[in-house]
Amino acid sequence: MSEGVIDHDLAAGVSPVSPVPQPDGSGQPTYTLTHKTSPAGGTEGDLLEVAMGPQHPSTHGVFRMDVALDGERVVKLKPVFGYLHRNHEKIAEGTTYLGSMPYTDRLDYFCSLTNNWAYALAVEKLAGLQPPERAEYIRVITAELTRLQNHTCLIGFLLQDMGASGTPLMYAFREREKILDLFESLTGSRMMCNYMRFGGCRCDLPPGWLEQAKQVVGNYPRFLDEFDRFLSENEILLARTQGVGVLSRGLAVDAGITGPMQRASGVNYDIRKVDKYGIYDRFQFRVPLGEHGDTYDRYMIRLLEMRESLNILQTALRDIPTGPIMDAKAKIRGFRPKPGEAYGRIEAPKGELGFYLISDGGPNPYRYRVRPPSLINLTVLEDMCLGHIVADVVVILGSVDIVLGEADR
Amino acid sequence: MLGEGIIKGLAETARNFVGSYVEADRLTTVQYPEERLPTKEAARNFPFLVFDGNDAHAGMRCVACQICEKECPPQCIYIEKSKDKKPDYVGKPQFYPKIFDIDVSVCMSCQICVEVCPFEAIKMDTEFELSNTDRFAGLLFDKHQLAKSNEYYRKIHPAEAAAVDGRLAAEKAKAEAKTKADVEAKAKAAAAAAKTAAPPPPKPAPIPTT
Amino acid sequence: MTRLEQIKSRIEAALPGARLEIIRNDSPSAQHSLLVDNEHALAVARFLRGDPQLRFDYCSNATGIDWPDAVLKEKVKVKKVVDGAEKEVEETVEKKRQGFLEAVYHLYSMELKQGPLVIRMRTGNRADQAHLPSLTPIWRGVEFQEREIYDLYGIAFDGHPDLRRILMWDGFQDYPMRKDYVEPDDYEYEPTPHDEVLEKTQKHYAQETKS
Numbered sequence: 001m002s003e004g005v006i007d008h009d010l011a012a013g014v015s016p017v018s019p020v021p022q023p024d025g026s027g028q029p030t031y032t033l034t035h036k037t038s039p040a041g042g043t044e045g046d047l048l049e050v051a052m053g054p055q056h057p058s059t060h061g062v063f064r065m066d067v068a069l070d071g072e073r074v075v076k077l078k079p080v081f082g083y084l085h086r087n088h089e090k091i092a093e094g095t096t097y098l099g100s101m102p103y104t105d106r107l108d109y110f111c112s113l114t115n116n117w118a119y120a121l122a123v124e125k126l127a128g129l130q131p132p133e134r135a136e137y138i139r140v141i142t143a144e145l146t147r148l149q150n151h152t153c154l155i156g157f158l159l160q161d162m163g164a165s166g167t168p169l170m171y172a173f174r175e176r177e178k179i180l181d182l183f184e185s186l187t188g189s190r191m192m193c194n195y196m197r198f199g200g201c202r203c204d205l206p207p208g209w210l211e212q213a214k215q216v217v218g219n220y221p222r223f224l225d226e227f228d229r230f231l232s233e234n235e236i237l238l239a240r241t242q243g244v245g246v247l248s249r250g251l252a253v254d255a256g257i258t259g260p261m262q263r264a265s266g267v268n269y270d271i272r273k274v275d276k277y278g279i280y281d282r283f284q285f286r287v288p289l290g291e292h293g294d295t296y297d298r299y300m301i302r303l304l305e306m307r308e309s310l311n312i313l314q315t316a317l318r319d320i321p322t323g324p325i326m327d328a329k330a331k332i333r334g335f336r337p338k339p340g341e342a343y344g345r346i347e348a349p350k351g352e353l354g355f356y357l358i359s360d361g362g363p364n365p366y367r368y369r370v371r372p373p374s375l376i377n378l379t380v381l382e383d384m385c386l387g388h389i390v391a392d393v394v395v396i397l398g399s400v401d402i403v404l405g406e407a408d409r
Numbered sequence: 410m411l412g413e414g415i416i417k418g419l420a421e422t423a424r425n426f427v428g429s430y431v432e433a434d435r436l437t438t439v440q441y442p443e444e445r446l447p448t449k450e451a452a453r454n455f456p457f458l459v460f461d462g463n464d465a466h467a468g469m470r471c472v473a474c475q476i477c478e479k480e481c482p483p484q485c486i487y488i489e490k491s492k493d494k495k496p497d498y499v500g501k502p503q504f505y506p507k508i509f510d511i512d513v514s515v516c517m518s519c520q521i522c523v524e525v526c527p528f529e530a531i532k533m534d535t536e537f538e539l540s541n542t543d544r545f546a547g548l549l550f551d552k553h554q555l556a557k558s559n560e561y562y563r564k565i566h567p568a569e570a571a572a573v574d575g576r577l578a579a580e581k582a583k584a585e586a587k588t589k590a591d592v593e594a595k596a597k598a599a600a601a602a603a604k605t606a607a608p609p610p611p612k613p614a615p616i617p618t619t
Numbered sequence: 620m621t622r623l624e625q626i627k628s629r630i631e632a633a634l635p636g637a638r639l640e641i642i643r644n645d646s647p648s649a650q651h652s653l654l655v656d657n658e659h660a661l662a663v664a665r666f667l668r669g670d671p672q673l674r675f676d677y678c679s680n681a682t683g684i685d686w687p688d689a690v691l692k693e694k695v696k697v698k699k700v701v702d703g704a705e706k707e708v709e710e711t712v713e714k715k716r717q718g719f720l721e722a723v724y725h726l727y728s729m730e731l732k733q734g735p736l737v738i739r740m741r742t743g744n745r746a747d748q749a750h751l752p753s754l755t756p757i758w759r760g761v762e763f764q765e766r767e768i769y770d771l772y773g774i775a776f777d778g779h780p781d782l783r784r785i786l787m788w789d790g791f792q793d794y795p796m797r798k799d800y801v802e803p804d805d806y807e808y809e810p811t812p813h814d815e816v817l818e819k820t821q822k823h824y825a826q827e828t829k830s
């Protein structure tokens with residue numbers, strides 16, 4: 001067991017403890033909600049108000065932060081969303097269940113395969129479909145590859161935000177390219193995969209794909225080791241990240257933060273372990289946990305998670321059985337689930353991605369809701385940034401890992 | 410020692426710099442457009458219409474059933490059905506699309522039209538160099554631009570096309586066997602009728618092809 | 620179902636007066652939900668979070684649903700005297716349902732690793748009574764999601780610390796996710812092959828040249 005990694009044990013595991021707010025005001029979490037709006041509706045004194053974004057190289061898309069600065073210190077920060085809003089949910093209410101599948105690719109466009117899975121999972125719950133075993137294995141393999149390439153990119157972007165111009169990002173993209181090639185030969189598209197279907201997957205693995213995947217997975221640890229040596233001990237990186245943007249465990253639970261960000265704060269909650277959706281109960285992997293909840297922990301958590309993903313991938317690529325890839329009950333044309341509702345969620349690379357669907361028996365969903373981890377993880381952005389200098393805001397935002405296609409929908 | 414981590418990191422940069430000259434694994438890019446990566450079998454870009462044989466009109470597999478038009482998520486397909494019919498690959502008279510337009514500036518390459526098509530008539534192309542100076546008319550592809558031969562389909566997606574050809578051949582054989590059986594049954598009935606000295610019924614006239 | 624009934628009786632024991640109702644879900648997912656009355660919603664939420672056996676400390680998803688005015692057709696078995704003998708006859712009864720807006724919360728427990736518990740709240744109607752108590756003081760994770768419900772459905776959350784539009788811009792008037800929302804004719808159409816859109820485009824530009 002390496003340092004900083006603990007086994008996930010449901011009984012004896014570290015359980016998050018967060019205070020329960022009481023009617024008399026005791027037990028309230030330490031943050032205050034009142035700093036959002038000052039009495040005058042603006043900030044007073046000699047504060048400098050800066051709009052970071054929507055066109056700003058640090059904001060990972062069209063995202064704005066209205067920041068009030070006292071000198072260089074941040075005293076107020078309000079995220080402003082909606083620049084990429086296209087009302088995905090309303091569009092989905094007007095298309096068939098299958099027709100929404102390609103739109104899910106465009107939510108978090110780095111991780112189209114996990115988006116597909118989350119949506120397929122929700123519809124399968126709604127309609128009572130069960131994917132065959134081979135399809136489940138393919139789903140695990142593609143989802144873990146997606147996690148690898150997402151985390152690889154994220155650390156590249158994070159370092160770019162810190163001023164490591166170009167080089168780490170190019171190394172990250174070089175490795176990601178190999179995974180995207182795998183996606184292309186399997187699904188036909190590098191990023192907009194549109195691969196999973198309700199009750200299985202669209203097409204079987206092409207010949208030779210497993211060997212290629214094994215080769216990519218086999219070469220990946222070398223890249224991770226190199227990346228580790230390249231930057232993890234870099235003094236500038238340590239100075240810029242350690243103790244910056246600390247997120248406490250209580251606040252992480254209270255604000256519904258999920259994914260690597262929450263685990264970096266020490267909360268032991270991984271939906272792959274908790275819900276055991278798909279066939280995740282067959283794989284041995286550990287859940288890395290952070291101790292301090294700062295930006296450095298969030299960076300390291302991703303490196304450690306990638307190593308765990310590689311373990312899952314090696315097992316899955318070895319054990320994948322032959323067989324059908326679609327549930328025999330599944331229909332492509334004329335799919336109409338019975339009235340009812342379902343909420344399906346998975347551990348996407350960015351956090352908990354959930355789909356909530358209501359069917360009224362028609363070909364289109366009555367209600368279609370995406371629970372976007374990118375948006376909800378930004379709830380605590382202000383709490384993490386207060387008191388830091390404006391240059392740190394960029395780094396903290398980079399460590400949250402957002403994609404605006406998903407936050408704004 | 411302060412700076413040790415930075416020196417370690419620079420060693421990695423040097424390793425990658427030198428390595429990019431000797432290891433293919435460290436240099437994954439090619440010099441487009443002089444060099445090109447081979448397209449993958451599953452690659453997809455925009456849809457096209459498959460026709461059999463040499464004549465795009467006579468061999469057009471599409472029967473204008475408009476399922477793809479209804480299922481298309483961004484609604485980029487526009488079809489108008491013909492008034493007359495033409496025989497399809499098994500010889501059954503079918504409608505054909507009088508107008509079949511795809512707005513590729515709207516199309517999101519999702520392949521759902523291919524999946525829902527019951528006639529193997531629409532498939533995904535791999536052509537991606539489609540830049541145009543007119544973003545409206547230049548990117549609105551009509552029936553003639555979309556029609557591509559089955560040979561082309563075999564060239565870009567060999568394995569998939571072989572499976573489709575097999576399926577269609579089997580269907581055709583089945584249809585032919587059925588018509589043969591029908592003809593034989595008819596001949597038998599005619600023979601039986603001739604015995605009772607009744608004139609055979611006149612054969613229905615073939616439906617014009619255009 | 621039994622688990623949900625246990626939770627319901629546990630809440631009722633702790634909070635006398637709270638009106639709870641189990642909403643059945645007959646789809647294969649079998650995620651039944653608990654309808655909570657608006658006066659006690661905050662107290663129920665606080666109990667769900669604090670109770671040592673429940674500890675729902677994580678609100679994963681909060682969302683709105685629009686149920687416009689509708690006529691529901693229901694098949695009811697009615698006893699009737701037909702030809703002197705009493706018989707059960709199926710009859711279709713039409714019921715008018717007044718429209719309402721609904722907020723749904725999916726709760727999980729990070730501490731006890733259980734869930735989901737689905738709770739719902741309903742507004743009185745879709746106009747002046749579109750108010751619900753905010754659960755942000757209990758789970759801060761719903762802060763942005765309640766803002767989103769307010770933005771897209773128009774449910775005002777009382778007690779929310781910062782209730783503003785989140786996805787649409789501040790001056791926007793309507794609530795786009797409602798079923799009766801009509802798209803404003805104020806954006807740029809591009810000519811497409813689809814006749815519906817084309818018609819709309821022509822109409823739009825004809826109006827523009829007139830004015």
